[in-house]
Amino acid sequence: DIQMTQSPSSLSASVGDRVTITCRASQSIRNYLNWYQQKPGKAPKLLIYAVSSLQSGVPSRFSGSGSGTDFTLTISSLQPEDFATYFCQQSYSKRTFGQGTKVEFK
């Protein structure tokens, strides 16, 4: 099965910071890569699909890039509502999530 590894597992940042989260697949997944945001006690929310396509209603400060095995989620200017946990997910073969990256307030 395809393994997804995110880094870092957690990070501390301030409002206005640029934040980058990486996700590495154990084999090429082409562009079958999606990103989700989850807040405590809530269901995940789709942010980005197919590596870089922004889901409707998601602010443009979120962006994604990458291909093959290495992918990145970037938040250009962190806002108070962005403190959450972020997960990457592949749909190339079955489905797998990364272990998550918790973005905390510095």
Add this chain to the structure above:
Amino acid sequence: EVQLVESGGDLVQPGGSLRLSCAASGFIVSSNYMSWVRQAPGKGLEWVSIIYSGGSTHYADSVRGRLTISRDNSKNTLYLQMSSLRAEDTAVYYCARSIVGDTTDYFDHWGQGTLVTVSS
């Protein structure tokens, strides 16, 4: 409006069985890919199973042979039949709808989750 409402979560003893339901509205379950995703307390997301619009299914290795995904088209409802439950199956179980894009498919709508606790 697309809505997914899970039910059926409960406290069950190891080795026991349980059936989860996910009632859908605003779209047709049988025309979409539908999945179950779980989250153990304080842990990350784990994909459990998928049923494709054509009816074929796939499972995570950790649950194959013990959990069974199905749907009732007349009720527009997704199910997860759980048997031989273990402590490590304790989690919030979410149902999620997938949208199939040009390449990838992705979970665009999720239910609120239902808690399954396996403990004696």
